[in-house]
Amino acid sequence: MSAIGATMRSELIGLGGIVERNVYLTKRYFLWDVAFMFWTIANTLTIVFIARSVHLTRAAENTLAARLLVGAVIWAFLGIIFEFMTETVAWERWEGTIEYTFMAPISRVMHLGGQGAFAVLYGLIRATILFFAVVLFLGIHTPHANYGAAFALLAIASLSFIGIGMMTSVLPLISPEKGAQLGFVAQGLMLVVSGVYYPVSVMPHWMQLIAKISPATYAIRGDRASIVSGTGLVWADVWPLLIIAVAATPLGLAIFHRGEVHAKKHGKLKRSG
Amino acid sequence: MSTFAAPNSLSTSVRQDVPAVEVEHLTKVFRRRVKDAGPFRRKRRMPALKDVSFTIARGECVAILGQNGSGKSTLVRLLSTLLIDDGGSARVFGNDVVRDARTIRRLVNRVSVEASFFKKMSADENLSYAARFYGMPPSVTRTAVPEILAKVGFPPDRRGESMQNLSRGMQQKVALARALLTSPVLLLLDEPTTGLDPRSKLEVQDFVREVRRTHDATILLCTHDMAEAEALADRVGLLDRGELLFLEPVADVKRRYGVETLEEAFFAATGRAFEEEHDDEDDEYREVFG
Numbered sequence: 127m128s129a130i131g132a133t134m135r136s137e138l139i140g141l142g143g144i145v146e147r148n149v150y151l152t153k154r155y156f157l158w159d160v161a162f163m164f165w166t167i168a169n170t171l172t173i174v175f176i177a178r179s180v181h182l183t184r185a186a187e188n189t190l191a192a193r194l195l196v197g198a199v200i201w202a203f204l205g206i207i208f209e210f211m212t213e214t215v216a217w218e219r220w221e222g223t224i225e226y227t228f229m230a231p232i233s234r235v236m237h238l239g240g241q242g243a244f245a246v247l248y249g250l251i252r253a254t255i256l257f258f259a260v261v262l263f264l265g266i267h268t269p270h271a272n273y274g275a276a277f278a279l280l281a282i283a284s285l286s287f288i289g290i291g292m293m294t295s296v297l298p299l300i301s302p303e304k305g306a307q308l309g310f311v312a313q314g315l316m317l318v319v320s321g322v323y324y325p326v327s328v329m330p331h332w333m334q335l336i337a338k339i340s341p342a343t344y345a346i347r348g349d350r351a352s353i354v355s356g357t358g359l360v361w362a363d364v365w366p367l368l369i370i371a372v373a374a375t376p377l378g379l380a381i382f383h384r385g386e387v388h389a390k391k392h393g394k395l396k397r398s399g
Numbered sequence: 400m401s402t403f404a405a406p407n408s409l410s411t412s413v414r415q416d417v418p419a420v421e422v423e424h425l426t427k428v429f430r431r432r433v434k435d436a437g438p439f440r441r442k443r444r445m446p447a448l449k450d451v452s453f454t455i456a457r458g459e460c461v462a463i464l465g466q467n468g469s470g471k472s473t474l475v476r477l478l479s480t481l482l483i484d485d486g487g488s489a490r491v492f493g494n495d496v497v498r499d500a501r502t503i504r505r506l507v508n509r510v511s512v513e514a515s516f517f518k519k520m521s522a523d524e525n526l527s528y529a530a531r532f533y534g535m536p537p538s539v540t541r542t543a544v545p546e547i548l549a550k551v552g553f554p555p556d557r558r559g560e561s562m563q564n565l566s567r568g569m570q571q572k573v574a575l576a577r578a579l580l581t582s583p584v585l586l587l588l589d590e591p592t593t594g595l596d597p598r599s600k601l602e603v604q605d606f607v608r609e610v611r612r613t614h615d616a617t618i619l620l621c622t623h624d625m626a627e628a629e630a631l632a633d634r635v636g637l638l639d640r641g642e643l644l645f646l647e648p649v650a651d652v653k654r655r656y657g658v659e660t661l662e663e664a665f666f667a668a669t670g671r672a673f674e675e676e677h678d679d680e681d682d683e684y685r686e687v688f689g
Contacts, residue, residue: 136534143531147517150528154519154561222515226577229479230532231504390483393429393476 140232144240145247148210152248163252167259170198173323174260189354191266195257196350197322203253203280204287204313204342210245211291212309214238215298219396228395234386235379238295242288250280270356276349278359283345285371290316290341292378296385299394316340321347341370413506413584417493419617420455420478420585424487427473447473449641450487457492457584460611460618461646462628464661465638466673471621472511474638475589478619479509491585505533508578509587512594514570518563522548522573525562526580533581540580547576551606568599575606579614586610588620592627600627607631625661625673635661637668644668 152159177191214237218224227237261268294312297305319333320326320342326334337343348363389395426449430442448470455461465471476482477489480500489496491503516525526548527540535543548558551572562570571591578586588607592600604627610616622628628635629649636646645652645668653659656667665673 139534139536140532142536143528146531147520147524147528150520150524151517221517222513223517225476225479225481225511226509226515226529227532229481229504229507229509230529231501231534232532233501387483390481393473393482395481396476 136231137233137236140230141236141240141243143232144237145244148241148244148248163255166202166252166256167263170195170202170256170260171263173198174264174266178264188267191264192268192354193350194323195260195266196353197346198260199253199257200280200342200346200349201317201322202256203249204317205310206249206252207242207245207284207287207291208294208309208313210241210248211238211288211295212297212306214241214295216302216306219298219302224395228386234382238292238379238382239288241295242284242291245291246281246284246288249284250277253280268353270354272352272356272358275358276352279345279348279352279363279367282364282367282371283341286341286367286374289371289374289376289378292375293381295378296382299382299385299389302394316342319343320345338366339370341367341374413492415457417490418454419457419459419492420453420619421490421493422454422474422487423452423489425451425474425477425484425489426486427470427477427482428485446641448477448484451638451641451643452487453636453643453646455617455619457617458615459634460607460620460632461634461636462620462622462632463636463638463643463646464622464625464628464665466623468640469638470641471623471638472589475509475511475587475619475621478503478585478587479507480504506583507585507587508581508583509589510571510574510578510591512590514562514567514574516562516570516573519561521559521561522553522565522576523558525573526577529577530580535581543580544576547580548573550579550609551576552602566599568595568602571595571599571603572606575603579610582614584616586616586618588618588622590622591620592622592624604631623673625665629661637665639665639669 174191174194177187177194180187180190182190215224218227260266290312291309294309297308299305301308319329319336320340321329321337322342326337326343326347329337344363344366348357348360351357351360386395427447429445429447431445432442451470451474453461463471463474473482477484477496478491480496480503483497492506494502494506496503517528520528523544526544527537530540530543545555545558549555553569553572553576557565557569562573565573575591591607592603595603607618607620608631611618618631620628620632633648634646635649635652637644637652645655647655649661652661652664656664658664658667662673665671
């Protein structure tokens with residue numbers, strides 16, 4: 127095997143190690159995850175019930191409920207990705223393994239990529255359960271839904287979500303106490319400009335401009351169309367997501383690298399207790 | 400193949416013509432927040448290492464003695480590529496710790512005072528996970544992990560138990576196994592026996608001796624246990640408030656100061672008793688997380 131091939135193999139084994147670790151931890155915390163799933167379903171119901179309160183025709187109410195549900199599911203999906211990415215450092219610091227991970231010969235792209243890969247897999251499973259639990263609970267009809275296209279678009283959007291998540295994952299490196307919370311602020315800000323429960327067109331013009339660079343805008347718009355109208359993958363939603371992913375991933379890695387250098391200069395790559 | 404060597408043993412791939420560790424005029428300064436500084440949060444410079452220079456030959460075991468806050472952990476973390484220095488240089492088998500960090504990470508592993516594991520995961524799972532970062536696939540760790548755990552005397556029937564259920568001594572054995580699993584050519588031991596009961600302490604020390612006999616590893620042991628340093632190391636150094644006062648064989652240290660014990664040598668070198676120094680770990684904590 128060539129040197130490059132051997133290095134790539136070693137890096138991919140490292141990436142697999144991150145996924146493997148998260149599988150172990152998910153198994154250990156399974157009951158907590160079930161409890162968290164109930165909370166997410168309840169939280170989503172509080173939003174989707176709004177469709178019942180606006181006194182529309184049965185069909186219009188069903189459409190509104192489906193539109194709100196897509197927004198809520200993507201909010202939950204994005205929440206998982208940001209949680210995993212932002213807590214990449216926070217978990218390791220809490221467990222005390224941070225020094226061992228950062229002195230290991232794995233590149234940061236594989237380290238963060240492994241965390242992102244597991245977050246996407248885990249997030250997709252949870253999003254699916256959430257979607258169908260609420261559909262069954264409220265009796266929402268989605269006869270034309272194109273689930274394949276919805277999944278595919280979410281998977282494509284995940285690349286840019288991971289890239290942006292890499293940027294937020296640096297926050298706990300800079301501030302061990304408050305960094306993780308700031309990551310969730312970033313998630314909320316992204317969704318508020320992306321038309322999570324309302325059309326982007328109702329926002330002020332300057333917010334609409336920001337919406338154009340948010341990957342959530344295209345994921346929400348495309349997935350709504352796939353679930354409500356059965357639309358397939360639309361290129362107008364795909365290409366912005368690909369461009370944002372291509373820009374966000376190297377930018378996220380560069381920002382993380384700067385944060386890591388800062389942490390090494392100031393002695394912050396260290397367990398907190 | 401040595402007892403602890405991983406399949407892709409590194410010992411033959413490192414440079415033979417250079418010392419294992421070369422540290423020249425190494426300096427590290429932290430900035431600590433001044434207590435009661437008011438809203439302006441003034442910080443003061445706190446040197447952790449001051450112009451430290453030494454070399455360690457390949458295969459040698461060197462102990463660095465020092466009290467809490469003397470700079471031992473800072474030195475270990477600099478050599479593990481977890482800190483960036485503020486002056487001087489440090490090389491591991493000819494590789495600069497800042498410029499060639501990726502190369503060094505393949506060569507080095509460490510055991511620290513805290514065992515540091517994912518507490519809900521078992522010893523098996525923690526070791527497999529750690530090994531992946533070093534390119535060891537499941538097909539290798541399936542046999543290598545039980546073997547290394549057996550070597551450190553870890554009971555096979557407890558391999559699947561959560562780390563949080565294991566005693567401190569057991570956890571430290573797993574930490575040793577984790578460090579050896581990747582077959583490092585430089586092993587950094589940072590207070591590996593602190594807090595262990597006497598029996599566990601002796602077991603860990605015996606294991607370090609066995610590693611020296613069977614594995615082509617250079618060992619840097621940082622400790623405040625003078626008896627441990629004397630028992631395990633070829634040379635003993637004293638790091639005091641960031642300054643390396645000496646690094647010599649124990650007999651030479653005793654001869655130089657005309658004393659019988661290392662405690663007396665410490666007193667002769669610093670003018671203070673070894674026990675007197677205050678514990679300033681909290682100060683470091685404040686600096687790091689302030």
